[in-house]
Amino acid sequence: MFRALSTAATGMEAQQTRIDTTANNMANVNTTGFKRARAEFQDLLYDTQRNPGGQNGQGATLPTGIQIGQGTRLVGTMQMHQQGTLAQTGNPLDVAIEGRGFFQVSQPNGETTFTRAGNLKVDDQGQLVTVDGLALEPLITIPPDAASVTITADGIVSVTVAGDTQSQEVGQLLLATFPNPAGLEAVGRSQFRPTTASGIALVGPPGQDGTGTLSQGFLEGSNVEVVNEMIDLISSQRAYEVNQKVIEAADEMMQRATR
Amino acid sequence: MSHGIWSATSGAVAQERTLDVVANNVANANTTGYRADRVAFREFLSRAQADGPAPEDLRYTAVDEVVFDEGTGIIKATGNPLDLALEGDGWFVVEGPDGFRYQRAGSFVVGEDGTLATPDGLPVMGRPEDPQRPTAVRIRIPNGSGPLTVDGDGTLRATVVDANGVATGGSQTLGQLRMVRFEEGDGLRKEGHTRFLADGVPGEAYDTVSVRQGFLEGANVNAIAGMHELITVSRSFEAFQKVIDSFQELDQRTAREVGSRG
Numbered sequence: 001m002f003r004a005l006s007t008a009a010t011g012m013e014a015q016q017t018r019i020d021t022t023a024n025n026m027a028n029v030n031t032t033g034f035k036r037a038r039a040e041f042q043d044l045l046y047d048t049q050r051n052p053g054g055q056n057g058q059g060a061t062l063p064t065g066i067q068i069g070q071g072t073r074l075v076g077t078m079q080m081h082q083q084g085t086l087a088q089t090g091n092p093l094d095v096a097i098e099g100r101g102f103f104q105v106s107q108p109n110g111e112t113t114f115t116r117a118g119n120l121k122v123d124d125q126g127q128l129v130t131v132d133g134l135a136l137e138p139l140i141t142i143p144p145d146a147a148s149v150t151i152t153a154d155g156i157v158s159v160t161v162a163g164d165t166q167s168q169e170v171g172q173l174l175l176a177t178f179p180n181p182a183g184l185e186a187v188g189r190s191q192f193r194p195t196t197a198s199g200i201a202l203v204g205p206p207g208q209d210g211t212g213t214l215s216q217g218f219l220e221g222s223n224v225e226v227v228n229e230m231i232d233l234i235s236s237q238r239a240y241e242v243n244q245k246v247i248e249a250a251d252e253m254m255q256r257a258t259r
Numbered sequence: 260m261s262h263g264i265w266s267a268t269s270g271a272v273a274q275e276r277t278l279d280v281v282a283n284n285v286a287n288a289n290t291t292g293y294r295a296d297r298v299a300f301r302e303f304l305s306r307a308q309a310d311g312p313a314p315e316d317l318r319y320t321a322v323d324e325v326v327f328d329e330g331t332g333i334i335k336a337t338g339n340p341l342d343l344a345l346e347g348d349g350w351f352v353v354e355g356p357d358g359f360r361y362q363r364a365g366s367f368v369v370g371e372d373g374t375l376a377t378p379d380g381l382p383v384m385g386r387p388e389d390p391q392r393p394t395a396v397r398i399r400i401p402n403g404s405g406p407l408t409v410d411g412d413g414t415l416r417a418t419v420v421d422a423n424g425v426a427t428g429g430s431q432t433l434g435q436l437r438m439v440r441f442e443e444g445d446g447l448r449k450e451g452h453t454r455f456l457a458d459g460v461p462g463e464a465y466d467t468v469s470v471r472q473g474f475l476e477g478a479n480v481n482a483i484a485g486m487h488e489l490i491t492v493s494r495s496f497e498a499f500q501k502v503i504d505s506f507q508e509l510d511q512r513t514a515r516e517v518g519s520r521g
Contacts, residue, residue: 002275004282011286018289038337040366040378041290043283045451052446064299064324067449068276069283072290075378075452078366082338100406179400179407179417180369182339197368199400202418209418210406239288242482242489246282249493253275256500 002250003047003070010071011243014041017074018236025224026233033117033190034222035079036229044070079192081181084116084223086215092149093120093128096220099212101175104137104203105130105191112137114176114201116220117190128157128173132189140171153213155206175211176201264510267502269319273300274496276322281492285485292364292453293478294327327449332363332479334471340407341367341375344476345438349468350461352384352437353377353454354395359384360454361439361447361461363476373400375415379452385434386413390463398434411469413438440464 021039028034052065086096095118097103102114115130123129128140142149146159155173160166178184183197194201207213277298287293301323334344343365345351350361353376360381367383370376375383375398385396398415400407408416413436418429439461441447446458 002278004275004278007279007282007286011282011288014286014289039289041287042364042379042452043287043290043293043449046449048448052448062324064326065448066322066325067296068279068325069287069296069449069451071283071286078339078378080337080339177406180339180341180367182341183368196371199369199373236289238482239285242285242288242485243282245486245489246278246285249489250278250282252493253278253496256497257271 002254003068004246004250007069007071008243008246008250010044010073011246012240014039014072014074015236015240015243019233019240021077022229022232022236025222026226026229028222029224029226029229031117031190031222032119032219033084033115034224035081035084035116035186036222036224037077037079037186039074040076040078041072042075043072046070078182079184079186080223082223084220086218087221088217089219090217091119092151092216093122094118094217094219095120095151095173096215096218097175097206097212098215100177100181100210101206101212102177102192102201103130103173104176104201105134106137107134111193112201113187113191113193114184115191118214119219136173138171138174140173142170151214151216153207153215155214172205173214174203175206176203177211178202264503264506266319267499267506269321271496271499271503273298273320273322274492274499277488278492278496280325281485281488284480285482285489287478288480288482288485290364290453290478291366291475292332292362293480294329294363294449295478295480296325296327296449298322299324299326328479330479332477334474334476336473337475338473339366340409340472341369342473342475343367343409343436344471344474345468346471347464347468348440349438349464350440350455352393352439353381354384354397355381355450355454355456358456359393359395360450360456361441362454364453365470366475369400374398375400381454384437386437391460393437393460396434396437398436400433407433409436409470409472411471412465413470436470438464438468438470440467 017039021037025036046067046069049066105113105115119131120128122142126141128136140157145161147162148160150158157171158167158169179199183195184192185195187193280296280298284295300320302318302320353360370380382397385398387393387396415433416430417433441461447455450456
């Protein structure tokens with residue numbers, strides 16, 4: 001039977017995975033702090049019918065061999081951590097990270113996850129929380145009588161109490177960076193979890209040693225660019241078609257051969 | 260029985276092989292660092308020629324070699340610090356279970372115990388002390404390292420942090436990637452998983468290649484060329500099949516007509 005049939009099938013599967021990834025990227029084009037993903041592929045093992053460096057019938061060494069490949073496979077999906085576009089919102093609790101880094105979020109089960117979505121809120125106890133109501137680490141409490149909140153580029157949060165002209169510092173937002181953010185596991189809700197591939201979080205104040213700075217009143221949109229996704233979509237679709245044509249060609253050849 | 264039918268059959272079989280190769284190329288159109296394969300045919304003279312009454316003009320064709328295209332794939336920006344593309348003549352080295360393997364694919368991750376590795380977990384090699392007798396030098400990225408930078412010569416640096424995880428302001432060199440190049444006759448061949456193996460120890464490539472951080476090299480497969488090959492393969496197969504059909508017809512007629520005279 002033609003090997004080409006199964007080879008082309010792996011190619012079609014690969015393109016399907018790529019389209020799935022593109023679909024999720026496109027669906028999240030307006031999700032705050034979303035990072036686009038990319039599927040990563042490798043070729044499969046080769047059927048080596050003759051090794052290069054082997055000998056021919058006359059005893060001469062052959063410079064090349066005959067190796068026939070058997071298709072492709074998915075090795076992983078990776079998050080692409082380029083900066084998303086910043087949009088001005090004017091809301092004092094919207095904080096965008098410009099550059100590297102993640103906010104740390106305490107999950108109810110005690111785990112710490114990481115996010116770039118800076119649409120912060122104040123909960124009923126006055127704590128700074130994410131839009132899902134999960135507290136940030138370190139905990140920052142905004143006094144109930146605060147009239148305004150200021151967050152500086154290096155993360156210092158200060159409030160002005162009504163009737164007072166002096167502002168008082170209530171805490172500092174810290175950012176976590178990873179040696180390899182592409183290795184983070186996306187867990188949904190714009191949250192990421194560290195893995196052995198990402199390395200361990202290094203926590204520090206914004207603006208130091210390559211860590212990004214904060215912009216109050218801005219939100220970081222997704223880093224999905226519709227044009228690029230469209231190009232990926234078209235190229236996946238065409239590549240899918242070419243693989244399909246291979247199947248058609250193999251089918252046609254088999255039909256002729258068995259007629 | 261006509262002998263030409265064997266020549267035509269060998270041609271059809273060779274086209275079938277070619278289709279397998281084209282199928283693998285298009286299936287890997289989006290595989291990082293994949294190298295497209297090309298088939299070369301050769302005409303063989305029948306061995307039987309020397310042994311006796313076989314006709315002297317019986318020739319057949321077969322796949323003589325499958326070689327990979329050495330052209331560079333398209334380099335695309337990804338922005339990931341551990342996506343590395345090679346510009347120029349050179350290869351990354353990884354440590355496989357059976358020795359060193361070579362690859363152009365530069366999508367790396369931090370693997371177990373902080374070792375720089377491929378996405379399927381093979382350690383990426385650093386520059387050895389003795390290029391003639393290279394040992395496996397792994398590159399470790401310590402826990403809590405800051406942002407990583409990779410220079411053009413493959414040197415990895417990380418921000419230094421103290422015991423409390425606070426950056427101290429300096430940067431630390433973690434190692435230099437081993438980069439090699441091959442000569443004609445090194446027997447460089449594919450192993451799968453976008454890795455290659457070779458005979459002997461390859462030379463250093465620090466002068467001929469440079470690393471670009473945040474970029475990846477795609478496959479060097481050309482979809483249009485793939486389609487073109489595909490059409491050529493099906494049409495040639497069809498043509499060979501027609502030749503086989505005509506020989507068959509010829510044989511049938513010969514049998515019928517010669518038979519009717521006797």
